[in-house]
Amino acid sequence: MDEFEAGTKRMKTDVEDEKAYHMQKKMTSDDIEKQKKKPMGGKIKKVKKRDAKAAAKSKEKGGVKTKNYKYKNEKEDDEEMKEKMDELKRYYNQLRVKKGDLKPNKEQRDELVDNCLKIIGKDQRKYAFKHDGCRILQCMLKRGSMEQKKTIIGSMINIFAELLTYKYSYHLAYRMVEYCNDEDQKEELLKILMNKLNTYITHIYASEVVEQMYSLSVPKNKKRLLHAFYGNLFLILQENKSKSIRALVKEKPIVKEEILKKLENLAHKLIDKGLTRHTIVQAILYDYISIASDEQQNEVLQMLMETFPALLSSKQGLKVACGLFSIASSKERRTIVKTIKPLVEEMAVNPVSSLFLLYICSSLDDTVLGKKSIVNTLVKIYEDIHEDKNAMVLYSCLLSGITNPIRNVITKTKLRAMFLNYTKTTSKKEEPVRRKEILTNLVEEISTQMENDLVGELCNNKPYILTSLIYYCIEQNDYEEFLNSLYRALEKEISVPGNDNKIPLVSHSSVHRIIKELMVYDINMKKEDPERELNFTTAIANILKKDIPLHLRERSVFLLATIAQNEQSKHLLTEEDIPKKAVKKAAKEVRNKTGLKLLKRFMFP
Numbered sequence: 001m002d003e004f005e006a007g008t009k010r011m012k013t014d015v016e017d018e019k020a021y022h023m024q025k026k027m028t029s030d031d032i033e034k035q036k037k038k039p040m041g042g043k044i045k046k047v048k049k050r051d052a053k054a055a056a057k058s059k060e061k062g063g064v065k066t067k068n069y070k071y072k073n074e075k076e077d078d079e080e081m082k083e084k085m086d087e088l089k090r091y092y093n094q095l096r097v098k099k100g101d102l103k104p105n106k107e108q109r110d111e112l113v114d115n116c117l118k119i120i121g122k123d124q125r126k127y128a129f130k131h132d133g134c135r136i137l138q139c140m141l142k143r144g145s146m147e148q149k150k151t152i153i154g155s156m157i158n159i160f161a162e163l164l165t166y167k168y169s170y171h172l173a174y175r176m177v178e179y180c181n182d183e184d185q186k187e188e189l190l191k192i193l194m195n196k197l198n199t200y201i202t203h204i205y206a207s208e209v210v211e212q213m214y215s216l217s218v219p220k221n222k223k224r225l226l227h228a229f230y231g232n233l234f235l236i237l238q239e240n241k242s243k244s245i246r247a248l249v250k251e252k253p254i255v256k257e258e259i260l261k262k263l264e265n266l267a268h269k270l271i272d273k274g275l276t277r278h279t280i281v282q283a284i285l286y287d288y289i290s291i292a293s294d295e296q297q298n299e300v301l302q303m304l305m306e307t308f309p310a311l312l313s314s315k316q317g318l319k320v321a322c323g324l325f326s327i328a329s330s331k332e333r334r335t336i337v338k339t340i341k342p343l344v345e346e347m348a349v350n351p352v353s354s355l356f357l358l359y360i361c362s363s364l365d366d367t368v369l370g371k372k373s374i375v376n377t378l379v380k381i382y383e384d385i386h387e388d389k390n391a392m393v394l395y396s397c398l399l400s401g402i403t404n405p406i407r408n409v410i411t412k413t414k415l416r417a418m419f420l421n422y423t424k425t426t427s428k429k430e431e432p433v434r435r436k437e438i439l440t441n442l443v444e445e446i447s448t449q450m451e452n453d454l455v456g457e458l459c460n461n462k463p464y465i466l467t468s469l470i471y472y473c474i475e476q477n478d479y480e481e482f483l484n485s486l487y488r489a490l491e492k493e494i495s496v497p498g499n500d501n502k503i504p505l506v507s508h509s510s511v512h513r514i515i516k517e518l519m520v521y522d523i524n525m526k527k528e529d530p531e532r533e534l535n536f537t538t539a540i541a542n543i544l545k546k547d548i549p550l551h552l553r554e555r556s557v558f559l560l561a562t563i564a565q566n567e568q569s570k571h572l573l574t575e576e577d578i579p580k581k582a583v584k585k586a587a588k589e590v591r592n593k594t595g596l597k598l599l600k601r602f603m604f605p
Helices: 014-026 029-037 052-061 074-096 106-120 124-128 131-143 146-163 169-179 183-195 206-216 219-239 245-251 253-272 279-291 294-304 315-327 330-348 353-363 367-380 389-400 412-417 431-438 440-451 454-458 464-476 480-491 511-528 535-545 548-553 557-565 580-589 594-603
Strands: none
Touching: 074 106, 074 131, 106 131, 106 146, 124 131, 124 146, 131 146, 131 169, 146 169, 146 183, 169 206, 183 206, 183 219, 206 219, 206 279, 219 253, 219 279, 245 253, 245 279, 253 279, 253 294, 279 294, 279 315, 294 315, 315 353, 315 412, 330 353, 330 367, 330 389, 353 367, 353 389, 353 431, 367 389, 367 431, 367 440, 389 440, 389 464, 431 440, 431 464, 440 454, 440 464, 440 480, 454 464, 454 480, 464 480, 464 511, 464 535, 480 535, 511 535, 511 557, 535 548, 535 557, 548 557, 548 580, 557 594, 580 594
């Protein structure tokens, strides 16, 4: 260890002592005397003499020498600045109050901000780069009126570029972007960022401001910011405003090599800097991956292997994560899943990362790893989070499958985000087989929870999880106990607002629609596989046959029409089950005859 690191003198070894002794022995007495007389410090440099009068003045004032040889009294300035800062802090503390009697109203806030503006005057630079001054200016931006915000931002636009790259001042630049409401000022700030965007995006402080500008911009300005990265290709991209990079490359293949070179260097640099958490960086990575070759995509995959969760903060990031996961080998997938394992609880309720969990479970062949790392955690936390909107989408799509989700549970744009490189996937198992292996524990947990209150779950406005669970049971042709409890619940009578008489649950306004969708799904599976049995549709038909006159008058008549409509199921209802006279009698008693007309058309053509 070095003596400077250790903090004490280094102990000399015996070898070093011997060397020093021999060196001294070789030196003569004359050499030793010369060494004593030799002046220390080497050559003497000539020093420029200072003016005596200037030196005397500076000494009296206590000033210091500046670059232009003027002597400034810093003590007086420091005292004046300190007084101003104390006064500003007093106003700042009043502005910060959020609760209680001391909280200032709008007029008082405006007055306090005006007082601060008078003290600061035109010396924003003095305050913007200091810790205290920077915070005071941020508070003024936050609490001031629209006009005051415009004034503050307008006075600092000329130093905005400098604010971006300093420790404290970049927070002020961040707030300038956040609270800027004037379109002209927004345009000026945007242009300043676009001038040196490649430099700013890789800077530790400036990148935060660029991200803020990108996230708060309208789609048009987002495209401008992205296109600014491509240098000379900016003009070509501006011409094709409505097109993506992928579409542009297909139309003009000549441009592909230049764009790839530009994007490859930039993408690698951004990943090395650890900036993948920014949505603008994720958009750049998506542009690159969407046109990159398999080898280039693998390079990016190797670089991002252990930082996948950072990508999951935007749809573009989700596209990148799903696209790279598709082409990853089984060993690489294992590494990615292990990095995600501690974060499953947080990811399950996030609108973006929950979709990545869904994609992993739907495409991972190693179902044992999927169970241990993801599904077992989802089973444990189901009771706590199943009412969350994002968790609801996750659970329902896990059960129904991402290739055939139930209606209205997930948007098409979210589905598209998961299918980049889906055709190049390394998965070998079929999706239904994977789901059967991975979801055993989850299905048992959800079914036991649902059985406690099936009537309430079915009457819920958004029973997506229950519907998906029934879809899964029909698909797998299993879980008879749960389905039997469902059939018993459908026969129960419930009271409905606006109707004095109780009606069967199967005739409920929302329940009959769910059952109809499930019957159609069952019938379609019969079409694909003629040897398959219509267990679910047959069970519903048997429930309806128990009281045909009642169901002809209720909304469950649409279920009868669905059964009669399809060739695969029409044998379940005969004219003996539904006499023509009963249909005519019901038509006289009911106002809305749409369901009866459909049934009559299919039963008695």
